[in-house]
Amino acid sequence: MGMTIAEKILAHASRREEVKPNEIVVVGPDLVMSNDATTHITIDIFRKMGGVKVKSPDKIVFVIDHNVPSNSVQTAEVHKKMREFAKYNSIKLYDGEGVCHQLLIEHHAVPGTVIVGADSHTCTLGALGAFATGIGSTDMAAIWVRDKIWLKVPQTLKFEINGKLPDGVYAKDLILKIIGDIGADGATYKAMEFSGSTVKEMSMDSRFTLCNMAVEAGAKTGIIEPDEKIIEFLSKLRSGRGYRLLRSDSDAEYEKVYYYDASEIEPMIACPHTLDNVKPVREVEGLKIHEAFIGSCTNGRIEDLRIAAEILEGNKVHPDVRLIISPASRNVFRDALKEGLIETFLESGAIVMNPNCSTCWGACQGVLGDGERLISTGSRNFRGRAGNPNSEIYVASPATVAYSAINGVISDYSKEV
Amino acid sequence: MRIVGRCWVFGDNIDTDVILPTQYLLLPDVKSMSKHAFEPLRPNFSNEVKKGDIIVAGRNFGCGSSREQAPAVLKELGVAAIVAKSFARIFYRNAINLGLPVVECSTLYDEIGEGDIVEIDLENGKILNKRTGRIHEATKIPEFIMEIFRCGGLVEYMRRDS
Numbered sequence: 001m002g003m004t005i006a007e008k009i010l011a012h013a014s015r016r017e018e019v020k021p022n023e024i025v026v027v028g029p030d031l032v033m034s035n036d037a038t039t040h041i042t043i044d045i046f047r048k049m050g051g052v053k054v055k056s057p058d059k060i061v062f063v064i065d066h067n068v069p070s071n072s073v074q075t076a077e078v079h080k081k082m083r084e085f086a087k088y089n090s091i092k093l094y095d096g097e098g099v100c101h102q103l104l105i106e107h108h109a110v111p112g113t114v115i116v117g118a119d120s121h122t123c124t125l126g127a128l129g130a131f132a133t134g135i136g137s138t139d140m141a142a143i144w145v146r147d148k149i150w151l152k153v154p155q156t157l158k159f160e161i162n163g164k165l166p167d168g169v170y171a172k173d174l175i176l177k178i179i180g181d182i183g184a185d186g187a188t189y190k191a192m193e194f195s196g197s198t199v200k201e202m203s204m205d206s207r208f209t210l211c212n213m214a215v216e217a218g219a220k221t222g223i224i225e226p227d228e229k230i231i232e233f234l235s236k237l238r239s240g241r242g243y244r245l246l247r248s249d250s251d252a253e254y255e256k257v258y259y260y261d262a263s264e265i266e267p268m269i270a271c272p273h274t275l276d277n278v279k280p281v282r283e284v285e286g287l288k289i290h291e292a293f294i295g296s297c298t299n300g301r302i303e304d305l306r307i308a309a310e311i312l313e314g315n316k317v318h319p320d321v322r323l324i325i326s327p328a329s330r331n332v333f334r335d336a337l338k339e340g341l342i343e344t345f346l347e348s349g350a351i352v353m354n355p356n357c358s359t360c361w362g363a364c365q366g367v368l369g370d371g372e373r374l375i376s377t378g379s380r381n382f383r384g385r386a387g388n389p390n391s392e393i394y395v396a397s398p399a400t401v402a403y404s405a406i407n408g409v410i411s412d413y414s415k416e417v
Numbered sequence: 418m419r420i421v422g423r424c425w426v427f428g429d430n431i432d433t434d435v436i437l438p439t440q441y442l443l444l445p446d447v448k449s450m451s452k453h454a455f456e457p458l459r460p461n462f463s464n465e466v467k468k469g470d471i472i473v474a475g476r477n478f479g480c481g482s483s484r485e486q487a488p489a490v491l492k493e494l495g496v497a498a499i500v501a502k503s504f505a506r507i508f509y510r511n512a513i514n515l516g517l518p519v520v521e522c523s524t525l526y527d528e529i530g531e532g533d534i535v536e537i538d539l540e541n542g543k544i545l546n547k548r549t550g551r552i553h554e555a556t557k558i559p560e561f562i563m564e565i566f567r568c569g570g571l572v573e574y575m576r577r578d579s
Contacts, residue, residue: 037442037443136510136511185505
């Protein structure tokens with residue numbers, strides 16, 4: 001019996017000929033990421049384990065991205081602790097350069113490898129053909145000590161998507177549709193493999209959006225087989241050393257295969273307070289919004305900003321709405337500046353922020369008040385995620401968010417194209 | 418391991434952000450964070466919960482973020498176990514690593530009442546609801562995970578190992 005790409009990566013990493021779902025394998029991860037949401041706790045656990053210096057500093061990357069720049073004395077202390085630990089251990093630290101997953105895409109992640117991050121959206125990197133998954137602080141601390149982790153080989157669910165997405169419909173709408181269909185626990189413990197002509201045609205930025213939200217269906221990882229597009233994408237960023245371009249065998253065993261016709265997808269929106277409370281945008285059109293956010297590891301890349309700028313060009317953000325835009329990284333910000341997108345955002349009345357997790361994370365920028373409603377390109381709409389527990393978050397594509405920001409109410413952009 | 422405790426009942430899809438809201442993640446230690454556990458849903462939870470209490474919930478408990486602070490604050494408050502129809506993956510693993518027993522049971526939730534006393538037999542995967550007298554089947558916990566629970570978490574397990 002053949003293996004899926006996820007199984008092949010875990011087999012290679014655990015030096016086995018073959019692995020099967022539900023087997024436990026021990027691997028030394030190739031890349032290990034920790035950010036300022038949890039690293040201070042992880043450092044304490046590492047010390048409790050008797051750790052003094054991390055075993056493999058070359059594999060570890062620290063990113064300060066969740067509260068940037070620091071918004072309180074308390075945050076400043078957390079950042080300080082992280083910087084000192086990184087320096088002492090010779091760990092590469094990115095300080096305010098962007099959202100962790102975007103920085104790993106731009107500087108570190110490699111196809112065919114095992115990547116673990118102390119952040120649930122680590123699965124974003126599966127779009128590069130890697131096995132990338134989120135872990136907690138104790139697992140992270142144990143990796144710092146021992147340079148290994150046990151993983152259960154997941155079953156794989158295959159999502160075969162064919163056809164062309166209609167104009168005004170994007171990867172975000174597709175993944176929201178899928179999560180709405182299978183539920184917020186529809187892929188718990190499993191790998192979600194995305195394939196088909198739609199995925200093949202998709203830009204890398206769109207593929208990252210697909211894999212990013214796999215965790216919102218409970219998945220261990222989202223993954224896409226590497227193709228020429230990945231090679232071209234990476235060749236522009238860095239050298240091709242260490243790539244393993246693995247693909248699923250034709251006789252690989254999937255727990256289930258889901259089929260989608262992309263031409264039938266319409267703009268979708270996740271309504272409060274779970275990611276599977278998904279409806280077509282047209283069903284909630286007209287709902288008043290107070291704030292709109294474009295950014296995050298889900299939708300803060302250059303393609304997303306281009307879509308938003310095209311809609312905002314020559315228009316003004318509704319006077320009752322704050323539109324907050326945060327590019328996912330310094331490189332994305334720089335590209336947006338060069339292309340004139342930032343100029344368009346400023347002209348429209350948007351607030352342009354530094355690259356960071358921003359409003360999606362709900363602790364430092366664009367926090368909501370009682371009874372306020374946010375429409376966001378982020379990944380989550382949990383109760384209180386953006387501040388007050390009586391506020392509401394709607395999650396949608398950059399096009400839906402930008403168009404709604406102009407109108408002051410939730411609006412379906414696809415009707416305009 | 419036998420755990421007897423009073424139950425707190427929560428629903429489906431209880432996410433990490435509700436267990437511990439984002440704005441408290443960077444407090445300096447778990448003790449100070451724990452005062453805010455379940456704040457969006459039950460603002461008085463941290464005052465009312467007692468050492469040895471048990472949380473019972475529906476599907477997908479702990480979905481969302483990888484923040485280990487979520488199971489950590491529950492452990493800090495003395496929660497002795499969580500019984501749910503199902504758990505989100507990262508939360509489940511984090512709870513095990515912290516030595517906080519997490520038990521999958523598909524039937525208890527459907528008959529549980531707030532304040533019921535239950536007795537959990539972890540090794541044998543049985544849960545007795547003392548109010549109804551009914552014994553519920555739970556997913557049996559693999560031996561290596563039981564060993565982590567017995568040690569009180571992965572840190573203690575690793576210390577013993579070395």
